[in-house]
Amino acid sequence: MNRNQVLPQVELSSEPSALKRVDFCAQQSYKGAGFLSISDMPRVAEEASTISPGDGFDWSVLTHFEGSPVGEPHQILELGLKGRLQLVCQRCLQDCAVDLEEKRRFVLVMTDAEADDYPIEDEEQEPLVVNQHFNLLETIEDEILLSLPLIPKHPEDFCEPHASTFGDEGDEEASNEHENPFNILKNMKKN
DSSP states (O other): OOTTOOOOEEEOOOOTTGGGOBOTTSSOEEEEEEEEEGGGOHHHHHHOSOOOTTOEEEEEEEEEEEOOSSSSOEEEEEEEEEEEEEEEOTTTOSEEEEEEEEEEEEEEESSHHHHHHSOTTOOSOEEEEOOTTBOHHHHHHHHHHHHSOSSOOOOTTSOOOOHHHHOOHHHHHHHHTSOOTHHHHHHHHHO
16 A cells, blocks of 8 residues: 555444444545444443433544554554443442543554554554454444443442441341350350
8 A cells, every 4th residue: 555545535324233344454444423322232231220212322433544664554443432321330229320431542453463463562552353344333332341330339429328238227236236156155165
């Protein structure tokens, strides 16, 4: 590929089915944006506690070629995600709206060997192995799942801990009245 060559830019369809087969091997760049509802992403839907009509993610994709100090230019994919998902708050066990906003940058490679050879020190972008029938929808779903909080919870002072999680005050008094387990040993020693 000539470094000064202008490549055609293809507009990606926002339909989820069209995102399942994108040819990143072609000598062209891609641009696209759209909205994916939670129901369009089954693995994300499994994580959701409830699905409200407006819940989902705006996505944007832009690919372009960047020069490389050695060899051919690399194709770069820039992925932007912004949206909301309902998860279970681990403090109060009620629904909790989690807003996510992610920007990711990938260098597109054709083989696993190229991905393995990619320098680990590059924290700005990571390799992504692509082919002629690349499932971009799956990658979008992966990035959403990777950005979910490990322990979703409401902001401080928004909710109270759920009683079944930490017990209620009545249980504290009852636990103080329990017999000391060593009393049994003391009684055995007396006999």
